[in-house]
Amino acid sequence: MKKSTRHSLSRRVTLIQLALMITMVAILAVSSYMVFRRTYLRFYNQKGQDIVRIVAAQTDWEQLEHFAETGEPDSYSESLTEFYNSVKMNFTGVGYLYLFVPGETSFTYLIEAQTPEDDPEWVAHWGDIFEYTSYEYEKLLPDVRAGKPSTEIMFMETALGAGIETWAPVFDASGNVRAMVEADYELTDLEKEIDAFVLRIVLFILLCTLVFLTVMFLYMRRSIVQPIVRLNASVDSYEHGDFDLQLEKFRTDDELRNLAVSFTDMTRRIDAYTEEVARATEEQGRISAEYNVAKQIQTDILPSEFPAFPERRDFDIYASLYSSREICGDYYDFFLIDEDHLAMVLGDVSGKGVPAAMFMVIVKTLIKNRALQGFSPAEVLQNVSEQLVEGNNAGMYATVWLAVLELSTGKGMAANAGAEHPVLRRAGKRFELQEYRHSPPVGAMEGVRFRDHGFQLEPGDTLFVYTDGVKEPRNKREETFGTAGILEALNREPEATPSVLLQTMKTTIDSFTGEAIQADDITMLSLKYYGTAKPSDEWK
Amino acid sequence: MLKIDKTAEGEKVTLTLEGRLDISAAPQLEAELKRAMEHTTELIFDLEKLDYISSAGLRVLLLAQKQMNKQGRMRLIHVGETVMETLEITGFVDIFFIVE
Structure with missing residues (x-):
């Protein structure tokens, strides 16, 4: 398979060349045959005409008239016959040479040349009368009447052979045509000669062609086919890894x-x-x-064991973070500052990726450290923000919601540094947004002030906080989930525990967005406050 | 899609933002700002036609604010309701100088 494709290019080109050569040789053979034939005929015609003109000029009618009329040989007629004989003998190819008197439908012989090789039976004598052939009748008689020798080539082919006929008139003293000299040139072997000649030429050209084709084939193989084959092989070997x-x-x-x-x-x-x-x-x-x-x-680094405080009956807390494909820098946190104070944090770092994650870890650590020292939320954020602003050229910042709840009384203090509006449900009522003035994000700018916002939780109240990943999911119709979506999902089952609330929220968001890819972290935290009205295990 | 239109009079440059300034448009504005803030002492953002601003957009404005604090001043004008709400929630109303 491989082998046959390898040389098919050179073979094909050589075959095409061979075909062209054969066509060329054929054309050459036919044309040279025709050219040589015409040249031959013209040559022998000329030769025949020369002979008859010389012979006619040598024939003196005045001296011959006596013999012509009587048939009695005299010295002139005998010497003339000798002359005729010697002409025929010395010009090879002259088949017949004779002198005759042309009549209207037939002609009368006067002299016919004879050589020793001729069969005497076939030689005509004085007074023999022959009918014109139709050809002679048509071509000869007009020349007789016009008194001129033959000019055009008269090639005759008969069963006996082929030949050219030439003739010339013999005049008397007063210029009348009295007789005609005719010579027939035998060309029986002409065709054979031409065939042999053309064959020689054709053979010679074929030989040349073969030599030429061989040289061409070898040259093509060396300078075209072999390079291509080498290219081809290299490409093949390149597939297997090496290429040279x-x-x-x-x-x-x-x-x-x-x-x-x-x-x-x-x-x-x-x-x-x-x-x-x-x-x-x-x-x-x-x-x-x-x-x-x-x-x-x-x-x-997020607290992930739930229930987080199994021994506590005064509150129930639950939080979750559903991360998107990218790192978005959301986080939640909650911890007891002391037995009576619970801190809750929800943060979102601006930007994405590893830098956001690193920044988030710093924010989380700083906030927890400061909060554990007992500062108010605003004081904590103020301190953290100032630490973060230093040398923060990337313009990174974090939105943070930080609340500290006094568990025994339900009194709380929150600072909202650019985070979303929290949602609160008073016992027996519906979830509602808690809108109050927010502080700027932490780490955003030096010299900004953070505000504390006091609040009071009663037993049975439920708090829900979230990042923008909960508020901003969009569906295929480019609609945003929004705070309306959040409130609707929460109010569907307002009595539910924090863990159920958060799971409901996630499934609601998922069915809202459908197949759209989650673009941002979804982070939520919920607290249900029981206060002193601790629910017994049976109540739960 | 965000369309940014820039007009400059001497050292005062006004950038009119149209459309959504989200995470995909933020780099475009950041690049534009780099040029716009050269030798500028007064930078004005016209946000009348800005429909939405995300946290990535806020970060770009914050960086501009920080830079302009060093070389002049920056103001936001014609802030629409939606963007204003975002600025209030995120607390950036305390950082930017917003002309009512």
């Missing part, structure tokens, strides 16, 4: 060499690109692995 075109073997500076050069360049570029892709893929894998670690850290 051996450019030095492309000796001539032609298109094929250019092709080989650009092919080599291309493979080099492909190799470089492949290497680059491999490196990039490896790099990507490394980055992606690190990314996943960062994401893991982000979720690992």
